[in-house]
Amino acid sequence: MIMAADRKKKLVSFGIAAHGIIAIGIAPHGIISVGVIPMGVVSVGVVPMGIVSTGAVSMGLASVGVVSMGLANYCVTGMGLWQFNSTEHLHQNHQNHQNHQHDRVE
Secondary structure, three states: OHHHHHHHHOOEEEEEEOOOEEEEEEOOOOOEEEEEEOOOEEEEEEOOOOOEEEEEEOOOOOHHHHHHOOOOOHHHHHOOHHHHHHHHHHHHHHHHHHHHHHHHHO
16 A cells, blocks of 8 residues: 555655665656765766766765755766865875875885
8 A cells, every 4th residue: 555655656765864864766757866975975866868977975065965856966076076075085085094004114
């Protein structure tokens, strides 16, 4: 009965709040958004036009909210928000961490 009601709504949402937020939403327009927030935001969005975007944002940008609101998530990645603020920043920190470890070994 519950599943039949959900099928009629064509809208399924699932959320867990435990040291972070895990949200999965399926909209009737074919928008699928999966988000995990623990110290940041990881979002995966798939839209009917074939746009697939994956971003890991540690700056607290709500990419999950952008996708679930129906806005195109590729605007966020296209502007380089997660590419510059997250990917390169994390890579630089990883290199610095390795350098510090190497100095300690010497």
